Amino acid sequence: MQPVVEKGQITTEHVTAFQKIVGKEYVMADEETLRHYGHDETEHLLFLPEVVLKPRTAEEISEIMKICNRDGLPVTPRGGGTGLSGGALPHLGGVLIAMERFNTIIQIDERNLQVTTEPGVITEVLQDSVKERGLFYPPDPSSRGSCFIGGNIAENSGGPKAVKYGVVKDYVLNLEMVLPTGEIIWTGANVLKNSTGYNLTQLVVGSEGTLGIVTKIVLKLIPLPKYDLLMLAPFASLEKASEAVSAIFRAGFTPSAMELAEIDALKIVSKMVDSHAVPVNDDIAAHLIIEVDGNNLDVLMSEMEAIAELLQQYEAGEVFFADDAQQKAELWKLRRRVAEAVKSSGYTIEEDTVVPRAELPALIRGVKELGKQYDFKAVCYGHAGDGNLHVRIHKEGIPNSHGNAEMQHILSELFKIVHSLGGTISGEHGIGLIQKGYMDIVFREANLKLMREIKRVFDPNNILNAGKIFDL
DSSP states (O other): OOOOOTTOOOOHHHHHHHHHOOOGEEEOOOOHHHTTTTTSSSSTTTOOOOOOEEOHHHHHHHHHHHHHHHHTEEEEESSSSSSSSSSTTOOTTTEEOOTOOOOOOEEEEEETTTTEEOTTTTTHHHHHHHHTTTOOOOOOOTTTTOBBHHHHHHTTTTOOOHHHHHOOGGGGEEEEOOOOTTOOOEEOSSSOOOOOSSSSHHHHHHHHTSEEEEEEEEEEEEOOOOEEEEEEEEOOOOHHHHHHHHHHHTTOOOOSSSEEEEHHHHHHHHHTTOOOSSSTTTTTEEEEEEEEEEEEEEEEEHHHHHHHHHHHHGGGGEEEOOHHHHHHHHHHHOOOOOOHHHHHHOOOOEEEOOOOOOGHHHHHHHHHHHHHHHHOOOEEEEEEEEEEEEEEEEBBBBOOOOTTTHHHHHHHHHHHHHHHHTBSSSSSSSOOSSSGGGGHSSSSSHHHHHHHHHHHHHHHOBSSSTSSSSOO
């Protein structure tokens, strides 16, 4: 007679079955491994899974999901572990599926400007691989040196280039995925236009691993621009810097990147990496990093000169033009490491707000006023060109927003400001575990009901990344 097993309880029989599917060496339950996979870059949170599995094929994941679906075992898919909203945290324990063995670029199709890749490929590795062929995959989150393409799909990542080139969803053509019930499907077709039924591909992009586990990805590519120019513009006022952002676009320019960084954030990161590339004088409140790219160097030089002249109307200081690749790399290194630096300095709570770009000054004013009202420090930086402002918060004695009533009230007030400005609560980091309590600020119950019903169709037993985005 078979022993009675409680739903959701992992047994030795389950472990044995998993070992047969993926091999004993890829089924781990030692303390060190569980702790490694129990956290990502979200605040200071740690949730241990019961077992970590490292499959290699879609068929292996399919067999795992059939067992988990049958027995009600929670499953958390995980990419590179760089997430900032808790989307890959195994807060219900259960099975964690690590995707790091899915690390092959399958084909670069130069004829059709496409690449087929597995989800465990590091974003920068994929970018460099297509660059060698004169091709370009623009989405480039700050963690591109360690994040996985699959995680980028899950969060619909953006990065600095999004202002001109768009985000991940604009490049995904087709996905192979394993459903929570174990079926393996392709969501679309490898074509640029597709009006054949519901767009399952775009539904999966940004779904944060709640609808299925992606195992192959077909991405659109574009030709690599020949030239790029970069400049750094200092401002004595954070608001003036943010006002200049919208003015640049209204004047007819479309930079390939436009990043805003408050001086406090730059001081912290400059000290951490021992860099003097950015002036951090006390009379500077913020910098804009502005990049243009294209195939005509004379046109790009003219654009940069015109933008620099325009910035003077917004009280910009002396503009610095990066002269060579080394200077450009140094500036981008500082920008990309800001989040890491400010987190290590105690700014552990990060919000990923996004508003229409002309509303950035109002959002920044709102953040600073909340800081005074509720006695917290905040540094602001982010993708100003598309209105995506990252707000890092340090409040003494509160390292995490998750589970803290005082911080949750503060964030509710922040998100109400964002919503009043026509924005929303996440531009590229996702909702995950820690933002789901604020979804009713930006959505009506009818919206949330539709999302829950979609989740039930894909995952009737609610085993895959359950409790992320919303609760059923």
